[in-house]
Amino acid sequence: DAGVIQSPRHEVTEMGQEVTLRCKPISGHDYLFWYRQTMMRGLELLIYFNNNVPIDDSGMPEDRFSAKMPNASFSTLKIQPSEPRDSAVYFCASSLRMGLAGVGETQYFGPGTRLLVL
């Protein structure tokens, strides 16, 4: 398996522009997670999906952020409009399942998208 795939790997944009990050989870994984990593705040969970349905989006910073998962093999994280403080590395991860006594809960991370908003 190719692992979790994210695109683009790097994105530089100007303040106010729309940014769309993409993720392809590992085939067969029922859970998909979006994280953001910054020096100040470390690795933070933004939202996660189970079987394409958003379960917990309490980590989404504000309404400018939105995430979708139209099918089991694709998810997007959109920022509109983008701001300089959104500059970070955004990771997507997937896992087989969750909440079953530790079995299959390992999260596999993609390589991340490095976003710079000028």
Place this chain on the structure above:
Amino acid sequence: DAKTTQPPSMDCAEGRAANLPCNHSTISGNEYVYWYRQIHSQGPQYIIHGLKNNETNEMASLIITEDRKSSTLILPHATLRDTAVYYCIVRRTLGNQFYFGTGTSLTVIP
């Protein structure tokens, strides 16, 4: 989920065992201990997890104290490629999130 405490940084000589401690004194009976690492510019990578028994896999060993209030990740023969930030995470069996904390930055020295 229980909070974890790790030293911010550690050094280890190449070829020697790296012992990374983690304190989780408020851990509950149904909470697992997970270890991940993040090599610079890469996504976090799963290493090992356990509940109360010691665990070993091809990457590392996990030693959990009898009272489960602390654990140690052991890399038996550290290499330069093991230089990374190591995260100790405690989570419930029915929990949802992995809280990564600040981790321990391990530097393996030639």
